[in-house]
Amino acid sequence: MYELAYVRPQSLTDALAMLAQDDGAQALSGGQTLMPVLRARLAMPTRLVDLARLHELAGITPAGDGIEIGAATTHHDVSTSSAVRSVLPALAGLAGGIGDAQIRHRGTIGGSIANNDPAACYPSALLALGASITTSQRTLAAQDFFTGMFSTALEPGEIVRSIRLPACDKARYIKFRNPASRFALVGVFAARLPGGYRIAITGGGNGVFRWQEAEQHLDSGGSVSAIAEERLDIGNFTGDLHGSAEYRRHIAAVTVRQAISAIT
16 A cells, blocks of 8 residues: 545635645545545545535535536435425436445535546536536536546646536436446436537547537427437447447437437
8 A cells, every 4th residue: 555645624725725735636525436546556646635524515506597516515415405306307316326325425426527437427417408617716618627538627736616507397317327337338418408409428438428410400390210320420439348339329329319208
């Protein structure tokens, strides 16, 4: 075991100072991804700065006609929140389907999006809904925050503070999940917003993305049944032991049709 310091700051100001003082420091939220990574020696930070109990980062509050969710809010709290269920029930359903009970009680929405696992669920919701992410330094649109596989626009020492999402009662998340890990082999978040349909796909292997061709097809009056997988760029998918790129693309198209049918 290599030497590793663990600190629990008492305030967000203290946490940011600790991250700034040590180039090898790593923010820790729920730890559901980071801890396995540390055990596998895929990352070796010199210090873990625990953000999980900072009250500035927790909680769910109304924000205009939508909601704002603190980064340290657990999946369980998102899934059971009356505020989330009232204005954005699809997000509550998404959070309730993440992992198992232990993971939902420890994992956080901020930790999930900061890690941006290509099979994570939340990124598809944020991208489809046009969410905004407030960090310790700025506010970013979801489309600018997620930059690729395990990659975001976060700079060193910058952390997620909260996520703001609009109200939407015409949205659905459907996940075709790996039965062992419960990660999405393919996950689709579809929403019908005032500006039109939005469809975001996760689990393809290269990171979350919008299927804009299908959105345009629906906005122009096209039928759900005519959403064809051939229009879905195979370059957005990769193959592994769980399924080929072609298999994932096929499942994605089927799941999109199911999600759109559920909100029309």
